[in-house]
Amino acid sequence: MTRFRVNGRDHDLDLDPDTPLLWVLRDELRLTGTKFGCGIAQCGACTVMVDGMPRRSCVTPLGTLGDSEVTTIEGMDGPEIRAVQAAWTAIDVPQCGWCQSGQVMSATALLQQIPRPSDDDITNAMAGNICRCATYVRIRQAIHDAARTLEG
Amino acid sequence: MSILTTRRGFLAGGSGLMLALTLPLGQGRAQMTVAGPFAPNAFVRIGTDDLVTVMIKHLEMGQGPYTGLATLVAEELDADWAQLRAEGAPADDTLYANLAFGAQGTGGSTAIANSFMQMRKAGAAARAMLVAAAAEEWGVPASEIAVTAGIVSHAASGRSSGFGALSAAAARQPVPEDPPVKAAADFVLIGTDRPKLDSRAKADGSAQFTMDVYREGMLTVVVAHPPRFGAALVRVDDRAALAVKGVEMVRTIPSGVAVYATNTHAALKGRDALVMDWDDSKAETRSSAQMFEAYAEAAAQGGETVEEEGELSAIDGAARVLSAEYRFPYLAHAPMEPLDAVIETRDGTAELWFGSQFPSFDRPTVATTLGLAPADVRINVLMAGGSFGRRAQGSAHLAAEVAEVAKAAGRDGAFKLVWTREDDVRGGYYRPMTVHRLRAGLDADGSIVAWENVVANQSIMSGTPMEAMLKGGPDNSSFDGSTGLPYRLGAKRIGWARMDSPVSVLWWRSVGHTHTAYAVETFLDEVLEAAGKDPVQGRLDLLPPEAVRERAVITEAARMADWQGPRRNGKGYGIAYAKSFGTYVAEVVEVEDRGGVPRVTRVWCAVDCGIAVNPNVIRAQMEGGVGYALSAALHSRITLAPGGTVEQSNFHDYPMLRIGEMPAVEVSIIRSQADPTGVGEPGVPPLAPAMANAWRALNGQRQYQLPFGGAVS
Numbered sequence: 001m002t003r004f005r006v007n008g009r010d011h012d013l014d015l016d017p018d019t020p021l022l023w024v025l026r027d028e029l030r031l032t033g034t035k036f037g038c039g040i041a042q043c044g045a046c047t048v049m050v051d052g053m054p055r056r057s058c059v060t061p062l063g064t065l066g067d068s069e070v071t072t073i074e075g076m077d078g079p080e081i082r083a084v085q086a087a088w089t090a091i092d093v094p095q096c097g098w099c100q101s102g103q104v105m106s107a108t109a110l111l112q113q114i115p116r117p118s119d120d121d122i123t124n125a126m127a128g129n130i131c132r133c134a135t136y137v138r139i140r141q142a143i144h145d146a147a148r149t150l151e152g
Numbered sequence: 153m154s155i156l157t158t159r160r161g162f163l164a165g166g167s168g169l170m171l172a173l174t175l176p177l178g179q180g181r182a183q184m185t186v187a188g189p190f191a192p193n194a195f196v197r198i199g200t201d202d203l204v205t206v207m208i209k210h211l212e213m214g215q216g217p218y219t220g221l222a223t224l225v226a227e228e229l230d231a232d233w234a235q236l237r238a239e240g241a242p243a244d245d246t247l248y249a250n251l252a253f254g255a256q257g258t259g260g261s262t263a264i265a266n267s268f269m270q271m272r273k274a275g276a277a278a279r280a281m282l283v284a285a286a287a288e289e290w291g292v293p294a295s296e297i298a299v300t301a302g303i304v305s306h307a308a309s310g311r312s313s314g315f316g317a318l319s320a321a322a323a324r325q326p327v328p329e330d331p332p333v334k335a336a337a338d339f340v341l342i343g344t345d346r347p348k349l350d351s352r353a354k355a356d357g358s359a360q361f362t363m364d365v366y367r368e369g370m371l372t373v374v375v376a377h378p379p380r381f382g383a384a385l386v387r388v389d390d391r392a393a394l395a396v397k398g399v400e401m402v403r404t405i406p407s408g409v410a411v412y413a414t415n416t417h418a419a420l421k422g423r424d425a426l427v428m429d430w431d432d433s434k435a436e437t438r439s440s441a442q443m444f445e446a447y448a449e450a451a452a453q454g455g456e457t458v459e460e461e462g463e464l465s466a467i468d469g470a471a472r473v474l475s476a477e478y479r480f481p482y483l484a485h486a487p488m489e490p491l492d493a494v495i496e497t498r499d500g501t502a503e504l505w506f507g508s509q510f511p512s513f514d515r516p517t518v519a520t521t522l523g524l525a526p527a528d529v530r531i532n533v534l535m536a537g538g539s540f541g542r543r544a545q546g547s548a549h550l551a552a553e554v555a556e557v558a559k560a561a562g563r564d565g566a567f568k569l570v571w572t573r574e575d576d577v578r579g580g581y582y583r584p585m586t587v588h589r590l591r592a593g594l595d596a597d598g599s600i601v602a603w604e605n606v607v608a609n610q611s612i613m614s615g616t617p618m619e620a621m622l623k624g625g626p627d628n629s630s631f632d633g634s635t636g637l638p639y640r641l642g643a644k645r646i647g648w649a650r651m652d653s654p655v656s657v658l659w660w661r662s663v664g665h666t667h668t669a670y671a672v673e674t675f676l677d678e679v680l681e682a683a684g685k686d687p688v689q690g691r692l693d694l695l696p697p698e699a700v701r702e703r704a705v706i707t708e709a710a711r712m713a714d715w716q717g718p719r720r721n722g723k724g725y726g727i728a729y730a731k732s733f734g735t736y737v738a739e740v741v742e743v744e745d746r747g748g749v750p751r752v753t754r755v756w757c758a759v760d761c762g763i764a765v766n767p768n769v770i771r772a773q774m775e776g777g778v779g780y781a782l783s784a785a786l787h788s789r790i791t792l793a794p795g796g797t798v799e800q801s802n803f804h805d806y807p808m809l810r811i812g813e814m815p816a817v818e819v820s821i822i823r824s825q826a827d828p829t830g831v832g833e834p835g836v837p838p839l840a841p842a843m844a845n846a847w848r849a850l851n852g853q854r855q856y857q858l859p860f861g862g863a864v865s
Contacts, residue, residue: 016397019417027372027415032364033357035537036416037488038573042803045488073357088355092347092768095776096214097354097361098488098537104355123812130803132488132538133214134779136814138772 004065007075017063022046024062025072033073033101044129047102048072054109073101080111083149087142095133103129107143116147190319192281192327194247195274196225202316204231207241209248210263211509213536215832216769217263219348221271223766227341228275228333232302238349243511243531255512259544261733261830264765268828276331285321336825345768362492362506362534367566371400373557374419374570376426377408380435380796381580382654392425403560407553416570436654437796444479447587447651451608455649458626459635462643467602470593474682476675477589479857480667481789482582485660489537490576493554496566501528507536509543514551521555541659546618577806578798582790583660584609588671598683603641607631608649610657633668638702639694661780662833665732669837673728677845687727688715701760705738708758708820713740718849726845730837734829736760739838743846750847750860752782752815760822761829770831771819777835778817783809785840787859
């Protein structure tokens with residue numbers, strides 16, 4: 001039995017400790033906003049927050065989490081993600097949408113660290129998130145827009 | 153997919169009779185009694201809550217039909233955009249056929265084009281019935297009733313109502329046979345930017361895709377496919393797999409060995425534990441390098457003639473002859489959501505949930521596999537996390553595999569089939585590897601007097617259920633874009649050498665144009681350079697007077713880029729033009745040389761797709777098309793090692809464009825009153841040749857193979 005904490009709730013699960021967090025979230029907890037894209041931390045579709053930092057859930061074994069606090073896109077709150085999601089919607093960033101949870105999580109983490117990111121900051125922070133629809137032009141724009149919103 | 157005419161009516165007894173003006177009513181009415189709301193036809197439902205739900209007959213895979221088709225309905229319904237919702241239509245040939253195909257399916261950038269009048273008529277019919285209901289309730293002439301932004305009103309009496317309050321009465325009105333639609337000058341929504349209907353759900357993680365479907369008692373299934381294309385299973389030892397906690401069973405199915413487990417992780421561990429022997433006697437065992445040599449040899453022999461004009465022997469008398477050979481690798485589509493499908497069988501019926509792109513193939517395939525009548529198979533068409541052609545399967549292989557999984561289980565139940573990224577990258581159905589051989593003859597003045605282009609590659613349709621559509625002729629999708637050029641090129645011959653291999657191939661966003669536009673537009677650029685002509689003016693000079701739309705996009709792209717020739721301030725500029733799927737696109741690309749590596753910094757794209765239904769979506773598709781094409785041009789190749797195994801497996805060795813490589817993209821949409829054409833694919837073809845032309849202009853390097861930056865092994 002492994003105990004871990006997701007979106008403010010404790011869960012006790014009888015699973016192999018080597019089970020990737022991604023599949024625990026999806027198959028066991030039905031938190032399906034976190035997506036499977038590659039399984040080897042190359043695409044970022046599975047990005048969640050672990051103790052407030054972005055982490056690829058597909059390569060994070062359940063057994064390594066300990067007392068860590070996991071937050072998925074369903075459990076996110078705060079001015080940064082609200083600004084990001086509003087900007088994402090306002091300029092219609094998503095196309096197919098599969099990668100966008102991960103993009104939103106990475107963008108939110110960026111704005112939590114750097115409230116007014118430069119283009120280079122965006123390039124660095126978002127480099128781990130692949131979008132096959134290549135919505136990158138709008139991702140960049142939406143992050144700048146969200147930053148301006150947060151500035152007030 | 154470029155086969156509009158040949159696909160028409162390809163299903164015997166299909167819905168070729170269901171022309172644009174016909175509103176299928178029977179089942180639409182049936183849905184109404186179940187769902188409650190006003191459903192004047194199979195496409196529109198209006199609830200008492202004022203919400204208008206449009207049933208979308210095309211797969212939403214990012215290209216925007218949820219928004220586009222809803223726009224067409226809303227326009228004629230005079231609805232307020234905020235009250236619109238979209239829902240994927242289930243598999244049903246009789247109601248939801250693509251009028252360009254005569255069967256239900258999405259592809260060839262046809263969604264808007266074939267729906268343009270049908271969806272408008274559907275909206276107009278609903279509007280007429282709401283007006284008739286209001287006239288009856290209010291006792292006023294229908295002709296005095298106006299509808300604006302979701303409000304039905306009668307000025308003289310001061311009465312007004314939302315749609316919801318009238319929906320029950322509207323449902324009792326006769327359905328107009330042929331309701332009038334607006335003149336283009338009266339469009340309110342068409343031609344303006346509107347927010348997409350699915351953006352919010354995709355930004356907060358609540359959008360539901362196939363992999364997000366969980367059914368009671370469902371098992372997750374992964375399949376071990378052959379390590380070589382065309383290999384057959386000899387034996388499997390599943391003891392270690394069955395020992396994995398959570399693995400429930402292992403079954404051999406036609407496409408491989410299926411592992412069933414209570415969760416995904418267990419299924420994957422179980423599959424890793426399988427021990428299998430394969431028979432390679434019918435497998436592809438050549439390497440890509442060996443195959444390229446065979447292709448080049450075949451191209452050199454000229455292939456069969458698929459287009460001819462004048463006497464190619466004119467090339468023998470030319471003052472100067474240029475020639476080049478181009479090589480293009482296999483490409484995987486790599487949509488972010490790998491292939492997946494959910495099936496649930498119960499009491500002689502099957503229900504499926506997945507991003508079915510060709511329901512007209514998928515439904516009978518499932519029925520046949522399970523020994524059911526098609527009517528007992530329901531397919532719920534969910535949004536797909538990308539496709540780029542990958543789910544447009546003439547072979548219906550995904551539907552077949554999930555049906556085989558259900559059949560082999562030997563009991564009723566729910567099963568989710570999941571492909572991993574490795575399954576996807578190694579799984580075939582690639583853009584065909586291709587060799588082009590080009591020759592052009594110039595006279596003493598530098599005018600082109602002869603042009604020959606021979607293409608060698610596999611056929612996408614041959615060997616699939618779609619082969620009958622070729623009627624014994626060549627597969628146009630293999631060389632489309634080398635034929636039908638608008639330029640005056642003198643005597644002309646286009647040849648095609650059909651190659652065969654067990655490697656499965658499929659259309660890949662813009663199909664033949666992915667390679668033909670590159671070969672044609674880079675070779676043409678070299679020819680123009682040899683003749684001392686500017687790339688933009690040289691192209692314009694080759695166009696006949698009637699090529700108005702071609703001329704317009706080339707001129708517009710050049711204007712946007714402030715074209716001053718192919719070099720400026722240490723940067724290279726290239727242009728390319730391609731018409732695909734009825735849409736005209738020209739792109740100018742700005743390239744910098746970063747230590748021998750091309751860096752595309754800016755792209756200017758001019759597009760003429762007829763009436764621009766939603767400019768926001770059109771711009772998005774051009775931006776995305778540029779990025780998709782650039783990803784392939786910079787990075788993508790699938791190669792076979794000696795022996796026939798695929799050398800790539802995941803994003804670490806089949807890399808994708810990332811945000812730092814994405815150029816700024818400026819899009820200009822040509823104003824047009826022509827019927828709308830598609831935008832999902834046409835942004836792709838001009839990018840790579842424009843980039844290569846800019847690169848050559850910058851440093852003289854000619855790129856005869858893709859991707860940039862490396863030989864194809």
